[in-house]
Amino acid sequence: MAPGRGPTVRRRRLAGEIRKLRERSAMTIEEAAERLGWSIAKVSRIETARVGITAPDLTRVLDLYEVEEPKRPALHALARTARVRGWWDAYADSLRGEYATYIELEADAGFIRSFDALAVNGLLQTSDYAYEIVRAALMGLLPPADIQRRVEVRMTRQKLLAQGDDPLRLWTVIDQAVLNRVVGSPAVMAAQCKSLLGMAELPNVTIQVLPATSGAHPATAGPFSIMQFREPHDPDVVYLESMTSSLYVESDAEIYRYTLAFDHLRAAALGTEESKSVIARSAERFA
Structure with missing residues (x-):
């Protein structure tokens, strides 16, 4: 695609x-x-x-x-x-086409596995953290009102994790460097880490931290998301994002490699309870 x-x-x-x-x-x-x-x-x-x-x-x-x-x-x-329009169409004037495509796919996904090496997954970001991430990415190219609209989109996307009896399942492996990087301010980071601890208690959310001591791993090329859909005959899609564009990988062989890479990452990452302890320590350090 x-x-x-x-x-x-x-x-x-x-x-x-x-x-x-x-x-x-x-x-x-x-x-x-x-x-x-x-x-x-x-x-x-x-x-x-x-x-x-x-x-x-x-x-x-x-x-x-x-x-x-x-x-x-x-x-x-x-x-x-x-042909049905989604809620994201109301933001069409401020969304890149690639991002709108991702939101469409995300809305139909039942399970997302992601490796987040640079920032907290968008589905788990607080509004203050999201604002700083979006502001930095735009490098002053758009006015504050556009930044806020993009933050609104990100917050709306998060409703997928709490919808009805069959919410989206999310399994994210977060590089420990993400928890050490000060985004916005220590207060923003403290609130973000506390929010992660709360989200980690949801039955449909799994958060693991990949420690700095884990060394080289199969995803040193960067973050990725594997999207699995609710209909069994809908093939998985891997999403890759760069500064100016996005790529959707649909080849069975390539998807297998990303799935294998994620399996290696979750095996190398800390368990869920130990990950919570690391996140809690980060929250205390920033407080």
Whole structure:
């Protein structure tokens, strides 16, 4: 998935279903395009979720692949939900396309495993800590009002950890250096560490600290997040962020390497109780 405002999970799922239908019909993309009267590029973009598909076009596709009636309503419903606007669209004027894409994917995720080497995970940041992180990242390029709007977005995202009976599960491995770096002020850091201790008590949140003594590890290249979705047939996605762009990794082989790296990191990290002790000591040091 290229950087930019990419497809939602539902569009990816629908694209996968359409591709499977064509393959079961033993048609090539070229054959399908000819029979639909479309360009090959259009069929390819739909099947790779680069673009959405309208209801009339979906009906034509289902007719071509001779999809029976019982399955049609579900696919049309999936197409409709893929076009539903999310709460983040209200902030479209102040969000980078890559960040908006991440929020869309995050909203559909059921489990996120992340290695956070530079800052506390955004889902666990206090508003004061988040403000300082966003302000520093923007380097004075945007006014304070825009910074505050981005902080509001971050705080809204955190509601995923407390929604209903099936909240988002988060497992984060935090580099110990994150707890030692003074973001904003000692008071901001003390409050952030105390907040982490509270979040660590949630049954759906696991926090481990990777100690400085752990030495070299498989993720010295930087932070990453592995997003696992609620639907079992939705493939995992790895999210990587740089200063000016983002990358979504969807190759099975590459996702396996990141999963293996996370397993190494959690094995090298302190256990949850010992991690809480380290975080508590940081809170006391900053107080």
